[in-house]
Amino acid sequence: xxxxxxxxxxxxxRDGLQNEKQTVPTEIKVDLxxxxxxxxxxxxxxxxxxxxxxxxxMGDNTEVMNAIQRKPGVxxxxxxxxxxxxxxxVLTKPDEVTVFGAASEAFSQKNINCSIAESIERFAPVVxxxxxxxxxxxxxxxxxxxxxxxxEIAPERVDYLAGLLKNIGVQQVAxxxxxxxxxxxxxxxxxxxxxxxxxxxxxxxxxxxxxxQALANTLAAVQMGVWQHETSVAGLxxxxxxxxxxxxxxxxxVVYMLHxxxxxxxxxLDKLIDAGQMISDFLNRPSGSRVARAxxxxxxxxxxx
Amino acid sequence: xxxxxxxxxxxxxRDGLQNEKQTVPTEIKVDLxxxxxxxxxxxxxxxxxxxxxxxxxMGDNTEVMNAIQRKPGVxxxxxxxxxxxxxxxVLTKPDEVTVFGAASEAFSQKNINCSIAESIERFAPVVxxxxxxxxxxxxxxxxxxxxxxxxEIAPERVDYLAGLLKNIGVQQVAxxxxxxxxxxxxxxxxxxxxxxxxxxxxxxxxxxxxxxQALANTLAAVQMGVWQHETSVAGLxxxxxxxxxxxxxxxxxVVYMLHxxxxxxxxxLDKLIDAGQMISDFLNRPSGSRVARAxxxxxxxxxxx
Numbered sequence: 001x002x003x004x005x006x007x008x009x010x011x012x013x014r015d016g017l018q019n020e021k022q023t024v025p026t027e028i029k030v031d032l033x034x035x036x037x038x039x040x041x042x043x044x045x046x047x048x049x050x051x052x053x054x055x056x057x058m059g060d061n062t063e064v065m066n067a068i069q070r071k072p073g074v075x076x077x078x079x080x081x082x083x084x085x086x087x088x089x090v091l092t093k094p095d096e097v098t099v100f101g102a103a104s105e106a107f108s109q110k111n112i113n114c115s116i117a118e119s120i121e122r123f124a125p126v127v128x129x130x131x132x133x134x135x136x137x138x139x140x141x142x143x144x145x146x147x148x149x150x151x152e153i154a155p156e157r158v159d160y161l162a163g164l165l166k167n168i169g170v171q172q173v174a175x176x177x178x179x180x181x182x183x184x185x186x187x188x189x190x191x192x193x194x195x196x197x198x199x200x201x202x203x204x205x206x207x208x209x210x211x212x213q214a215l216a217n218t219l220a221a222v223q224m225g226v227w228q229h230e231t232s233v234a235g236l237x238x239x240x241x242x243x244x245x246x247x248x249x250x251x252x253x254v255v256y257m258l259h260x261x262x263x264x265x266x267x268x269l270d271k272l273i274d275a276g277q278m279i280s281d282f283l284n285r286p287s288g289s290r291v292a293r294a295x296x297x298x299x300x301x302x303x304x305x
Numbered sequence: 306x307x308x309x310x311x312x313x314x315x316x317x318x319r320d321g322l323q324n325e326k327q328t329v330p331t332e333i334k335v336d337l338x339x340x341x342x343x344x345x346x347x348x349x350x351x352x353x354x355x356x357x358x359x360x361x362x363m364g365d366n367t368e369v370m371n372a373i374q375r376k377p378g379v380x381x382x383x384x385x386x387x388x389x390x391x392x393x394x395v396l397t398k399p400d401e402v403t404v405f406g407a408a409s410e411a412f413s414q415k416n417i418n419c420s421i422a423e424s425i426e427r428f429a430p431v432v433x434x435x436x437x438x439x440x441x442x443x444x445x446x447x448x449x450x451x452x453x454x455x456x457e458i459a460p461e462r463v464d465y466l467a468g469l470l471k472n473i474g475v476q477q478v479a480x481x482x483x484x485x486x487x488x489x490x491x492x493x494x495x496x497x498x499x500x501x502x503x504x505x506x507x508x509x510x511x512x513x514x515x516x517x518q519a520l521a522n523t524l525a526a527v528q529m530g531v532w533q534h535e536t537s538v539a540g541l542x543x544x545x546x547x548x549x550x551x552x553x554x555x556x557x558x559v560v561y562m563l564h565x566x567x568x569x570x571x572x573x574l575d576k577l578i579d580a581g582q583m584i585s586d587f588l589n590r591p592s593g594s595r596v597a598r599a600x601x602x603x604x605x606x607x608x609x610x
Contacts, residue, residue, distance in 0.1 A: 211599050212594070212596060216521045216523070218521070219524055257521060260487070
């Protein structure tokens with residue numbers, strides 16, 4: 001039985017833009033966020049409170065959070081790497097904070113210089129403080145099917161990580177294929193391992209499209225009842241620490257598939273495409289969304305007819 | 306229960322190259338065919354015997370067929386549009402001929418200037434002659450989920466077309482999403498309609514990637530037991546008569562997904578990527594396969610390390 005509804009968790013303004021070489025001015029980020037919400041997005045990562053030394057593109061995190069006009073009911077989420085980031089984030093009153101952990105020990109070491117268990121321990125006070133302050137807490141589990149250093153990741157590693165996250169009070173987790181190497185059955189096994197600790201309503205899929213598999217993997221997740229999908233408008237993004245990783249699956253392509261399957265997202269695809277086109281134009285490159293490219297071609301030829 | 310094996314029906318040398326603007330010399334086509342077979346492809350469309358007035362890129366059909374060194378067991382298939390094409394084709398001794406029909410009346414009229422029923426009647430003597438000569442006969446059913454002129458196509462239209470094709474003796478049919486607008490459930494309904502007339506072993510999927518849905522649609526087909534997949538190396542191709550259509554799903558991306566799911570294709574992915582790179586280099590453009598782009602990046606960085 002497929003879910004009848006889905007929620008997009010839009011990552012473009014954070015996971016997307018943080019990996020772009022070009023600096024994007026605050027007002028463009030704010031415009032993008034406004035357009036996404038206007039298109040019907042009800043949950044999005046707006047920025048991250050990682051040190052600007054590591055992620056300079058998110059250095060205007062406080063400015064972005066203070067500049068956006070919030071729509072009631074929409075969840076504005078921010079990524080925080082540690083207690084220091086949390087303390088800066090909380091002043092901007094996000095609805096949710098996102099923490100993270102890797103299913104791969106080597107990735108954890110290379111990315112944040114500590115073991116998986118240590119990284120989760122460090123996040124425990126962040127989760128505690130956020131929950132006490134009435135915020136939601138989500139965690140991204142990276143490298144749940146493959147790792148650039150270790151290769152294939154066993155579902156047992158995902159089970160282990162999901163258990164640690166559940167234990168510190170995380171309410172929702174993303175099963176992320178950070179380097180996009182996953183295929184449908186492997187992704188389903190990672191989700192199965194996560195289901196030992198979280199209900200299907202607490203799980204989102206997060207698939208990068210490096211090997212073109214992201215939409216097939218999204219379908220595989222939908223077939224397990226997953227209805228929350230982490231995507232980036234125009235396919236923005238990637239991970240600067242994961243060699244050869246390209247952007248998240250494009251929001252437009254996921255929305256098109258879901259609508260075609262009769263699954264309601266509440267999103268106006270045309271407005272979404274306009275939002276993606278604005279940021280693609282700013283970055284001076286074609287959209288990473290095939291749906292956007294196909295429908296913009298159609299619009300252009302209709303305008304000529 | 307997923308199939309444990311799959312067969313790629315490689316369309317690059319025909320559906321792919323016929324839609325390229327650049328003229329590809331016969332020796333490059335022959336080299337591509339040899340490389341594909343060397344990579345493990347066991348069935349491929351080598352050329353078409355459509356009038357060079359309509360499809361100049363396939364004007365060297367006889368030369369290509371005569372120049373290729375055939376490997377025993379491999380099925381070398383050619384597209385024929387009518388009796389005249391068949392008569393030219395038969396001299397080159399193909400193992401299979403492919404005929405075609407549209408599930409959309411408007412597409413049939415615009416593409417070949419006659420109704421669906423008339424088009425199938427015209428193919429009847431071709432099918433009869435090919436079967437009498439001991440050849441296999443496959444048919445491509447175009448626009449089985451959507452049509453550039455009529456929009457969405459009902460499964461009943463696919464049922465009707467499949468019945469007509471069965472009736473004239475066609476042994477195998479491709480369920481084609483010619484303009485790439487389909488999504489997984491719609492594709493499954495088109496396959497279901499086809500299953501009223503043909504067994505699952507007689508059905509192949511043929512999905513264009515215009516809206517980025519082709520791999521998800523391939524997965525949906527696999528989940529119905531379909532194990533024959535029509536694909537183009539490097540994502541070559543498209544349909545010049547279908548506005549906004551882009552190439553077939555890339556063979557590399559399908560093979561990567563199937564292997565990742567434990568489904569054997571008999572294909573050496575590295576050799577396949579080399580074949581795709583040869584033709585992409587010739588056409589002076591990046592490969593349309595994300596798997597090829599990702600693995601070539603990986604190869605390049607390994608070579609530097």
